[in-house]
Amino acid sequence: MTKNVKVSIRNLYKIFGADPQAALAKVHEGMTKAELLDQTGHVLGLQDINVDMKEGEITVIMGLSGSGKSTLIRHLNRLIEPTAGEVLVNGEDILSWNDAQLRTLRRESMSMVFQNFALLPHRTVLENAGMALATRGMARRDFEGEANKWLDRVGLAGQGEQYPRQLSGGMQQRVGIARALASNSDIMLMDEAFSALDPLIRTDMQNLLLELQAELQKTIVFITHDLDEALKLADHLVILKDGAVVQQGQPQEILLNPADPYIEDFVADINRARVLRVRSVMTDRKPDAPVDGEVAPGDNLESVIALAEGNLDRAFSVSKNGETLGYIDMQSLVRALVPRRVDAEA
Amino acid sequence: MATYDRLFDTLGLRDWCGTEESDGPMSMADLLAKSSGSEATTSLRDFPFPSLDALHDACQAIPQSRDLTKGLETGFLDIRDALRVVVDPLTQPLSWALEDMLWVMTETPWWVMVPVLLLITYAVARSWKVVGFVALVLAGLAFVDHYEVAMQTLAIIFVCALICVLFGVPIGIAMSRSDRLQGVLTPVLDMLQTLPPFVYLIPLIFLFSVTEPKLYGIAVILYAIVPVVRLTNLGIRLVDPDVIEAADAFGMTKSQKLFGVQIPLALPNIMAGVNQTIMMSLAMVVIASMVSAPGLGILVLRGIRNLELGVGLIAGLGIVVLAIALDRVTKASLARIDASQTSR
Ligand SMILES: Nc1ncnc2c1ncn2[C@@H]1O[C@H](COP(=O)(O)OP(=O)(O)O)[C@@H](O)[C@H]1O
Numbered sequence A: 001m002t003k004n005v006k007v008s009i010r011n012l013y014k015i016f017g018a019d020p021q022a023a024l025a026k027v028h029e030g031m032t033k034a035e036l037l038d039q040t041g042h043v044l045g046l047q048d049i050n051v052d053m054k055e056g057e058i059t060v061i062m063g064l065s066g067s068g069k070s071t072l073i074r075h076l077n078r079l080i081e082p083t084a085g086e087v088l089v090n091g092e093d094i095l096s097w098n099d100a101q102l103r104t105l106r107r108e109s110m111s112m113v114f115q116n117f118a119l120l121p122h123r124t125v126l127e128n129a130g131m132a133l134a135t136r137g138m139a140r141r142d143f144e145g146e147a148n149k150w151l152d153r154v155g156l157a158g159q160g161e162q163y164p165r166q167l168s169g170g171m172q173q174r175v176g177i178a179r180a181l182a183s184n185s186d187i188m189l190m191d192e193a194f195s196a197l198d199p200l201i202r203t204d205m206q207n208l209l210l211e212l213q214a215e216l217q218k219t220i221v222f223i224t225h226d227l228d229e230a231l232k233l234a235d236h237l238v239i240l241k242d243g244a245v246v247q248q249g250q251p252q253e254i255l256l257n258p259a260d261p262y263i264e265d266f267v268a269d270i271n272r273a274r275v276l277r278v279r280s281v282m283t284d285r286k287p288d289a290p291v292d293g294e295v296a297p298g299d300n301l302e303s304v305i306a307l308a309e310g311n312l313d314r315a316f317s318v319s320k321n322g323e324t325l326g327y328i329d330m331q332s333l334v335r336a337l338v339p340r341r342v343d344a345e346a
Numbered sequence B: 001m002a003t004y005d006r007l008f009d010t011l012g013l014r015d016w017c018g019t020e021e022s023d024g025p026m027s028m029a030d031l032l033a034k035s036s037g038s039e040a041t042t043s044l045r046d047f048p049f050p051s052l053d054a055l056h057d058a059c060q061a062i063p064q065s066r067d068l069t070k071g072l073e074t075g076f077l078d079i080r081d082a083l084r085v086v087v088d089p090l091t092q093p094l095s096w097a098l099e100d101m102l103w104v105m106t107e108t109p110w111w112v113m114v115p116v117l118l119l120i121t122y123a124v125a126r127s128w129k130v131v132g133f134v135a136l137v138l139a140g141l142a143f144v145d146h147y148e149v150a151m152q153t154l155a156i157i158f159v160c161a162l163i164c165v166l167f168g169v170p171i172g173i174a175m176s177r178s179d180r181l182q183g184v185l186t187p188v189l190d191m192l193q194t195l196p197p198f199v200y201l202i203p204l205i206f207l208f209s210v211t212e213p214k215l216y217g218i219a220v221i222l223y224a225i226v227p228v229v230r231l232t233n234l235g236i237r238l239v240d241p242d243v244i245e246a247a248d249a250f251g252m253t254k255s256q257k258l259f260g261v262q263i264p265l266a267l268p269n270i271m272a273g274v275n276q277t278i279m280m281s282l283a284m285v286v287i288a289s290m291v292s293a294p295g296l297g298i299l300v301l302r303g304i305r306n307l308e309l310g311v312g313l314i315a316g317l318g319i320v321v322l323a324i325a326l327d328r329v330t331k332a333s334l335a336r337i338d339a340s341q342t343s344r
C-alpha cells in the first residue's frame, strides 16, 4: 500500500543573517555550519532538507535542541520564509502563493499545536477551541457545536467556560489539540507539543494522539527531542542534526541499521525489546528448531521473550489472520537486541 | 577698546566688521567705562567669554544676543498668521468641547451631577468602596463651597484625557508596528515629558488669544498624552510572541490580530497609561490656570499672588483629594482588567 505524498520538502535551505544569499553561496562551496558562523556571522538553520510526508501518517522529526526542528516545521505554513528550496503541499509550491492563499492554507488545511500551548489567555476554553473557525468569520453560536464536540473528544467536556489559566498544563494542551482538530484541517503540525508536560501526562497525551489518529487519519508532522516518544508515534522518522537530515525511514529500520555513530549514540539507551516489533526481526526461513506457537507481527520482542519463558531454543511462526508471514527464532531475536555498531560492520 | 578687537584685526576682518563707532544703543559696560573716564584695562579675571555680546563690542557685524531673541520673536510673529490659518480651524472643536463640557458640568444642578458622577464611577470601578470614597470627596469639596471650581477642573480633565486617549492609543499602536516610527517619536515624547510645563505655554500664548479655552486645552493634551502613547506601544510590544505566532499560524489577518489579540492583551498597560494621563492632566490644569484655565488652580494662583494663605491651602488640598479620587477610580478599573486576564 503506497500512500500519497501530502507535504514534500525539496532542497530546503534556511540561513539566518543579514545576507543569506551570499552565505548560501558559501555553503554550496562546502562551508560548514560552524565555519559559516565564525567567518560571516550567519546561522545555517537548515541545509538541503528533502522529506516526503505521506497522507495519513505521523512523520516525526527528531533532533537535539538547536538542530533546526522548529525552523523546519515553520516552513510548512511559511511562518518562516526559506532561503532556497521548495515546499509542496498537495503538489503545489506554496512559496509562490500570495498572502490571501497563504491565509486560506493556514485557516483550512494546516493547524498547529505549540510547545507552550499559546492559547489566547483572554478567551474562554470554548473560544480558544473555536479560534480557527472564528478566524474564518464564524459567529460563536455557529462554531460552538463543533468546538464542544472536539473538547469532549479530548476529554474536556464541561470545561468550555473556564479560562486557560484555570487549567493544568496537560489540560491546556488538550485545548491546543482541540483547537487544531476543530479547524478540520487535514494537516496538523505539532512542535514539541508534549515536551512541556510531566512524564505521566505526556504518556496520556501520546495515547490520546494515537487514538485520535487511528480514527481521523490526519497527516501529522510531530516534532520531539525524545527518542522514546518518536519511536512510539512515528510512521516515518526523520533525524535532524545541525540543520541537516542524518537519517530517515521507518523507526524500526533506523533502530536496527543506524546510519552513523551519532544515531547509534541516540539509540543506545533505548529498551529495544519493547520498541522492536516481530515484523522487523522475522525471517522467511523455517527455523531448525521446532515451532512452539504463533505470534503477531505487531507484537514487541518483550512479549515474545515472555512467551518463550526465557528459553533460547524456541521458535515461533508469525501469522496474521491465520496466514503465516514468517518465522522468528529466539537466537536472531537476541541478536537484534544488541545494538549494531556501524564501524564494527565495516 | 573691546577685548576681542585684536582678534578681528589679526584675522583681517576689520573691514567686514564695519566702523568702530555705531549709533546702536550702548551697552551698560560701555556706559560704565565711559563714566569712569578711562578706558577699562581688562584684567585676566574679567576676561569675557567670547559671547555674542562680547564679540559685538569688537565687531559691529556680529549680532547681539538680544537680536537673537528678537529675531526669534519676529520670526514667530511672521509665521503666526499663516500658522493660525491652519491650526485655528483644526483646534476649534477643542474649544467648543471644553466650553460645552464646562457649561454642562457647572450648569447641571448638583443633585443631578453628583449622582451621575457616582454612576460613572461605579460603571468604571465596579466597587462600592470607591463610589463611597468619591461621594465623600465631592461632598467635602461642595461643603467648603468649592463645588463649582472642582467641576470646572474635572470638566477640563475629562475632555483632555478623552482626546489624549483618542489620539494616543492609535499613535501608540502605530509606534508598536514600526521601529522607525518608534525611533522618531521616542525623543519627541521624551521632550514633551521633560519640558517644564510653562514652556509649552509660551508659543501657545502667541498663537491663540488668552481667552480661548483651546490654549490651555492644547497645553494639557501635549503634556498628558505621553504616557498613554508610551504604554500602548510598550503593551503591544510585550504581548507574548508565542500567542502572536499562534494567531499567525491560524491565519488571522492583521486587523483580527490587532483587535482580537494585541489590544486585549495590552489593555492592562494601556489602562495604566490612561491612569497616568489623567493624573498628568490634573497637574497641568492647575498650571494652565495662569493662562485662564478655570478651576481649582485659579484659587491656588490667587493664594500665591495675594498671599491669601487659607485660600491657597484649601484649593491645594482640594486638588490633592481630587487627584486621589481620580487615581482610585482608574486604578480600580485597571485592577478589574488585570484580574480578568492575568496570563498563565
Ligand atoms: N531568528 C533567528 N535568527 C538567528 N538564528 C536563529 C533564528 N531562529 C533560529 N535560529 C537558530 O537556528 C538553529 C535552530 O533553531 P530551532 O529551529 O529553534 O531549533 P530546535 O527547535 O531544534 O531547538 C539554532 O541554532 C538557532 O540559534
Ligand SMILES: [Mg+2]
Pocket (backbone or CB within 6 Å): A069, A070, A071, A192
Ligand atoms: Mg524548538
